[in-house]
Amino acid sequence: MKHTILYSAIGLLTLGGVAFASNLDGQYAGKSEAEITQQLESMGYEIRSIENEDDYLEAYALKDGVRYEVYIDPQTGKVIKIKEDD
Template sequence: MTRIIALALAITAGTMAQASDDYIRIDPAKTQQIETLLTEQGYDVRKIEMDDGLYEAYALKDGARYEIYLDGNLSVVKTEIDD
């Protein structure tokens, strides 16, 4: 019985650690700044997250989907059309 409990705890702890590594909370004020910046450029922002140290915004513009990458100073470093 002890082995079963230990195994269950090990599995649970592993998935909790993995989930926390994938999720980075973004400051709501920074999110608002990004939304404002991109909205002024004609984008309809749908989602913002962090990826490899960059802010990654998913947005629509003129019927196309975009992934827009911004650095810590909110300068756009890369824009891709999302197929």
């Protein structure tokens, strides 16, 4: 019984993080490192670094103890996808 409750709590925490992360898709994050940092920090992220990779800007960020990679289109400034970093 204790294991079931623990697994349920872990599942809820994971789903909560994924639900929040997917809400960023399509949102404007910025076109410059300074703008991206400001936008994501206003959403509660702590920015670790921003790199230009594979024609996208990748922001490596931390929120609520979870590491994320945020992929941003440099032409539109919109979030293409966000995923938990391994």
